[in-house]
Amino acid sequence: MTPLLFGQIVLTLFVFVALLSSAAVMVYMERKVAAMLQQRLGPYLVGPKGLLQPFADVIKLMFKEELRPLAADPFLFALAPIISACAAFAAFAVVPFGAETTIFGWIPEGLRLQVADVNVAVLVIFAIASMSVYGIVLAGWSSNSKYSLLGGLRSSAQMISYELSYGLALASVLLVANSLSLTDIVNHQAGTWLGFIPKWFVVVQPVGFLIYMTAGIAETNRAPFDFPEAEQELVAGYHTEYSSMSFAMFFLAEYINMVTVSAVATDLFLGGWHGPFLPASLGWIWFLAKVGAILFFYIWMRWTLPRYRYDQLMRFGWKVLLPLAVINLLVTAAGVLYLGA
């Protein structure tokens, strides 16, 4: 086995484990930050500062009984959480998270910190996002429960509506970068203007960034767009009937999707692993810091803004966000055409 291939396999496993643990970190962060925002202590009993709380949660979930409603469709009921979790993991495969590295000269050729360098990476992410809808729709339908079905329908309607704006925001970045490869897009953002303004696309595409983040929150079904789980109306939405590990799969998928959306936002708008002070080989530290900041923002938002009403969400998606995204795309296209990229 060549060192490069070995490195690739290790990298793939590393990304898998890192995503799993990022979900654990997010669960802890969410509970701690929520507690801080509400002037509570949050989890503090399990381990130092409650750091072992996520593990306690997982162990509890594993020992719960796996329940399935009698009227549910057994095959689809089992398939739905698998689709959700697989789609969540698969999307990260094309996300680059650092510059090429030789791991301190350990391998001869540079290894890209990206599981698969696809030259249409941006579209692959979009495609996998459109696949993850099926997990939720099928969960809602196969449970054969009114709350689940309504939750599933709502969330898929929401994901389809916001996917358009999401895609258009991506397209405006593609126009500026003139490439579909995420690595190229990140490398396009190296350097600074006038010595201090970083060449990040958020500077040229502020509207695109806002649209991307808004649509990204809706895509991942997070507050204030968390309709699938609007507990006052729908109990727990599409995963009402799920318990034990199949519930955990949906939970995992939600957090991993958040991490992926944040990582893609970092690559597209915030310059990826480029940043001052650190050498290029340590760029992944910048990457982690930026993703962490966006994730913190996600949690902050959840505990700050109340949930919208469903019709408000739909109206906002179709009548505000989509036209805005189209105008942004047109202006960007005109700018690229007349000013050059």
Place this chain on the structure above:
Amino acid sequence: MAPEALFYVFGAVAVIASLAVIGQRNPIYSVLLLIASFGALSGLYVLLDAPFVAVIQIIVYAGAIMVLFLFVVMLLNAPHEDTDYDERVHPLLRPGPMRFGAALAVALLAELGWALTRGETGDFGTASVPSVAAIGRALFTDYAFAFEVTSVLILVAMVGAVVLARRDAPGGR
């Protein structure tokens, strides 16, 4: 694994899933099998060195269109085909449409037979499918007419669907 072996895997999945689509009693499973078939087709496109077409296949067909299919099936609560829910004959099951469908099936078989016996082989080995930029340029220059006409056609279909679906049309039923 060699690309040839992958070709047979994807090909087999596409054919078997497509055949299974029409064998299902529950329309939801038909939709899912059709998605599987589209996924396999997308794999074939990757083998043909056309990643862009492959991804578009997933986004447009497996993603967008099939979600709408699933929606329709779920919202109309389409009953299992084996339930005797209604004795009235569905319009599509009356003799006229049945004959029309049979004629279409015969035409399809004839075309397939003609296409398969011509013995023509495309040369996919050397020419890789051009880049996204080249596809875009071709679409807006050489194929601009077909492209625009197709979009008008889709618009007409959309308007038609809105008109048909509107129950409270002024002066309507």
